[in-house]
Amino acid sequence: MExxxxxxxxxxxxxxxxxxFLSENTTGKIVFSTSFGIEDQLITDAIFAQNLDNVEVFTLDTGRLFPETYATWDKTLLHYGKKIKTYYPEQNHLERFVEEQGINAFYGSTELRKQCxxxxxxxxxxxxxxxxxxxxTGLRAEHSANRNNLEIVQWDAQYQLYKYNPLLHxxxxxxKNYAEKNGIxxxxxxxxxxxxxxxAPCTRAIKEGDDFRAGRWWWEETSKKECGLHQ
Structure with a gap:
């Protein structure tokens, strides 16, 4: 990227x-990862509504998502009439992990949760x-203290590409207001x-005043909780 x-x-x-602007001024492959959270829905809307066909929208289906997430996924496809590429866990790795550690092994330790x-x-x-x-990405600084030092555009050494976080601030x-105003x-x-x-097994609702990440892996004591997608 220039x-x-x-x-x-x-x-x-x-x-x-x-x-x-990104679509028109970037050579090379542009991808957007959606988990169908509200932030991601705003970005999906901007891509699909403008027919930015050189931007690939993809999602990761872990096999353990909420029914409401799958419903949002389906509603999004119907609303925009566009395709979303899906990536699934490698079958043999997942089968071996579940067989050796159990279906809910992630509750056992932070290490097992990270393996999952x-x-x-x-x-x-x-x-x-x-x-x-x-x-x-749909990352926002409010979501985690770990993300306060992120930039709107930054080089990601882990994946050797540029990461663009348009909703960061x-x-x-x-x-919420943007989603409501635009019928997203x-x-x-x-x-x-x-x-x-x-x-679903790793996420719960939070109470007013709780930290944004309090609903993720709540059984772990540390406040710096990430799944490894974003370092």
Missing amino acids: ETTISSLKQGKNLRESLA CHIRKVEPLQRALNGATVWI WTTEEV PYNILHDKGFVSIGC
């Missing part, structure tokens, strides 16, 4: 303008990002206290 393109994206155009996340999320993501130049209220379908779990929505 420095002039990076500089322009960092200036903070509105969401649709930013993604259209790696098989169900990280390895499929590595395949999805193979050959990509730019990875668009948006507030929760701004995200979103996961109804957000109306039930779920802020960050991942796998």
